[in-house]
Every structure is written in C-alpha cells, then in structure tokens.
Amino acid sequence: MDKSIIKASDLSLVYKDGTKAVNKLNIEINPGDLVYITGPSGSGKTSFLKLLMGIEFPTGGSLNVLGVDIKKGRKGRIQKMRRQIGPIFQEFKLIEGRTALENVCMGMRFFGIRPSKIKKQAMEALIRVGLESKIHTKVENLSWGQAQRVAIARAVVRKPKLLLADEPTGNLDHENAVSMLQLLGSFCDSNTAVVITTHATHLIENQKNAIYVHVDKGEFSIKTGKAGIAAIS
Amino acid sequence: MKSLFYNMGYFIRELFKTIRLSALSNFFSFIGTSLILLLFGLILISWWIGDNLVSSLKDEAQISAYFSPGMEQEQMHKLVDEIASMDGVTTARYIDTEMAYEENKRLLGDEADILELFDDNPFESYIDIRINLDDMDSVISRVTSLQGIDYVRDNRDVLAQLKSLVNAIKLIGSVVALAVGITTIIIISHMIRQGIYNNREQINTLWLLGAPSWFIGFPFVLAGILLTLLGGFAAVGLIVLMLEKGYAQLSGYLMFLPFPSVSELKQNISYIIIVISAGLGLFGSLFGLSSIKKD
Known part of the structure; x- marks a missing residue:
C-alpha cells in the first residue's frame, strides 16, 4: 500500500493567463518528511500549496494527496482530505470577534469530538505555541506574531498528517523567524509531514533529513540533506 | 450525527450571530413574513368558514x-x-x-x-x-x-351563488397559498444569502479547514426556520386576536349562522400556520444555500 502523503507526477498548473505556476513537478513526500520550499515571490510556492489543498486543480500530470486524486476534484473527498491537513495560511484566516481558544476549537468542531475534549486539546496547543496568557483574548487584539501562533495552534491541534505553512517567516525578524521555523519543524514526526514555504533561504537550517525544494517561475529543483541546503542557498 | 449533537450550542450561538449581523434587514424579513402568513391565514379562515357554510347548507337544502x-x-x-x-x-x-x-x-x-x-x-x-x-x-x-x-x-339560486362564492374563495386561496409560499421562500433565501455574504470569511476558513457542507450551512438553516417561525407566531397572534374580535362582534348572529367554533378555528389555524412557516423556513434556507453554491 502506498504510504506517501503527497505524490506528484509531471504535475503542472498553468493559469488562464498562461502563467506557468508549476511545471512538470515530480515529488513524493512521506510521513516524517520536512520539506522547505523556497523561491522568490510569485515563483509558484503558494500555487503548489493551493494544489495540495485542492484549491487549485492540476492542468497536467497527476497529484495524489493523502490518497485523494486532486485532479478528479470530488468535493466530498477533498473536504475529507482537508480535515487531515493542518494549514497555516499566509494571512492566517482567523475568525475575528472570537478568542484565540474559540479559533483553535473551530478547526476541530466537525471531527465528532466532545466539546470538553476539544477545549482541552485547544488549550494544550495554545500553551505549546506559547500563548497561555492570550487564550481568552480576541484575535483582533493580538499582535501579528501572536495571531500567527494561534493559526499554528489551530493547525496542529487537529493532529494533521500534513502540516502546510505558507510564508510563516514573512513579517518576523531574524531571531523570531528562526524560532518559528524550529517550532514548525518540531511538529514533524513519524505520522506527520511538514511543508514550509519561504522566500528567506538564509533562515533555513542545514538539516540532514530535510527536503529542500527551490522553485522559480514554476520550475522546481529538489535536493535532500546537506547537499540540498547548499544547492538552494 | 455526533458532530451535530456536540455542536448544538455552537450552532445556536452562530444562528443568533447571523441574525444579529443584519438585524434591521432580518427584522424587515420577519415583518414581511408575518404579514404574508397573516394574509394566508385570513384566506384560509375565509375558505374554512365558507366551506363550513356550504356543507351546513347542503345538509339543510x-x-x-x-x-x-x-x-x-x-x-x-x-x-x-x-x-x-x-x-x-x-x-x-x-x-x-x-x-x-x-x-x-x-x-x-x-x-x-x-x-x-x-x-x-x-x-x-x-x-x-x-x-x-x-x-x-x-x-x-x-x-x-x-x-x-x-x-x-x-332556493337553488341562493345555493348556487354561495357555492360559486366558496369556489372563488378556494381559487383565491390557492393562488394566495402559492404566492405566500414563493414569497416566503424568496425572502428567506435572500436572508440566507445575505447571512452567508456577511459571514463569507468565516465560511471560507471553515471550508478550507475541511468542514462539511452541512456543518457550515446548518446555522443558516436554523436562522431561516427561526425567522419564519417567529413570523408564523406573530401571524397566529394577530389572527387569534382578529378571530376573537370578529366573533365577539358577530355574537348576536352566530347562533343562526353555521360558523365553526372559534376555539376549533383558532387551534386549527395555529397548527397549520406554524407547520407551514417551519416548512417554508426550511425550504427557503435550503434554497438560499443551494443557490449560493452554484455561484
């Protein structure tokens, strides 16, 4: 049985205006993989994440995410697949007017879990990202960095098989950006693959077990381990 | 099913939030629905009384x-x-x-x-x-x-006239019933669409997090049913008041006229209006939700 979380073969995405966002990408991501996708703004990183989320659909090749053929685009199956993904959106997509705790709970409400258990797990997740003092604060009253941590807590509380983080270092200073990448990397385990996009190549640590993907104008180059970091730096 | 049960509190909070977000517009929807159901109720009562009259006269012919x-x-x-x-x-x-x-x-x-x-x-x-x-x-x-x-x-002529009058009321009643149905569905589906528009960011987030359609739509369906039910209750209240006043005015003649009893009329009309308003609320909400998905 195929245990891969993501399997792309000759995957392509060409927008209606002719822009090639992804060009014939071949990649396989398995549980426990930590994947950094780097490249300049507009290179195709976010488009690739959109494909993984089933927001965009391949225009060529094939893409299988958590056992779902994205190209077929069956709504019900895509929704089921999304429940196994922990997305951290670039703009966070937190729900205003709600507290940090309510936002984190929101990601699990449709999992058929008792509300008391959801609340307990959400609090643990918020504590893990260092927001124990902001649990009952409305998200519009949080700083940018704190809001980002709420988004992370909402993603990881679901115990996802695939954690996707889109430009998590965007507005952070060097020190915070490094600790953010370390925090996200810490969620990678034998059940979970973590995919992080960033344009700040210099922030990425040289990790032996990581996969480094560089993308520019839809062209992806993939390297692993120490050689990989050297190739994209 | 478990999710539905566990999230009842959440759905109810969301339902009130949806109504509160466009309070004025929803208030007008409520007024409109109440008046439409009132009109429907009055036609239904006329139909009922007329039918009762003809049945009684039939027996008395x-x-x-x-x-x-x-x-x-x-x-x-x-x-x-x-x-x-x-x-x-x-x-x-x-x-x-x-x-x-x-x-x-x-x-x-x-x-x-x-x-x-x-x-x-x-x-x-x-x-x-x-x-x-x-x-x-x-x-x-x-x-x-x-x-x-x-x-x-x-007295064939009198009975024939009475019969044609009741038939006319029945025809008007059917047209009004259809109009009430369509209008209520339009009002409620518009309200749902507006609610969805006001909550579009939250809906989009839930959608991206993998929430099933029923989970996203349920609070809106509840809001639609609640609003039409409230309209139904208001219409029932007005109809009951009008019936009591009307019967009080006719009290001197009632013993000679084969009218149904006011308590029977009040009870029956209340059941019918409440059931119809809940049904129209449900249908209008589902219609509103389905029309959004097609956009």
Missing part, C-alpha cells in the same frame, strides 16, 4: 312542493310517501295550512301583524322536502313531473 288544486288529503299523503322514498331525498314532511301559517308567522317575526289583515289563512299546504344538495336538480325534476304536484319552489 330544502325545497317545497305545492299540490294541484282540489287534491284529497289521502292523495297528498301518498305523494309525500312517494317523494320520501326517492333517491336524494332525506325527509319529506306534509305541512298543512295551519302549520304553514305558523311557520310564516315565525319567519315574519315583528311583521307578523300583517297576517291579521287576511280574513282567511292565505297559505296552502305543501310538502317540505329536505334533500342532498348534489341531487337537487334530479329531485326537482322528478318531483315536478309527479301527478298532483302543481309547482316546486326551491
């Missing part, structure tokens, strides 16, 4: 057959028996001249003094025939053709 001059008493009674055995005839009763005089005296009421002007009893004996309204034409034709019957007096 009566014709009078007058004897040819110079008939013997025995022959008259034979004719009464013959008519009583006809299909469509409920009862046939011989009314002699004295009984006819008393009956007319009763009908004339305060004006009965006029009868004293006559030296002799001006009324003839006749046969009072109670019939099934649907068989009226055939009974009249058979009775008229009997030997010994001079002429037959009937």
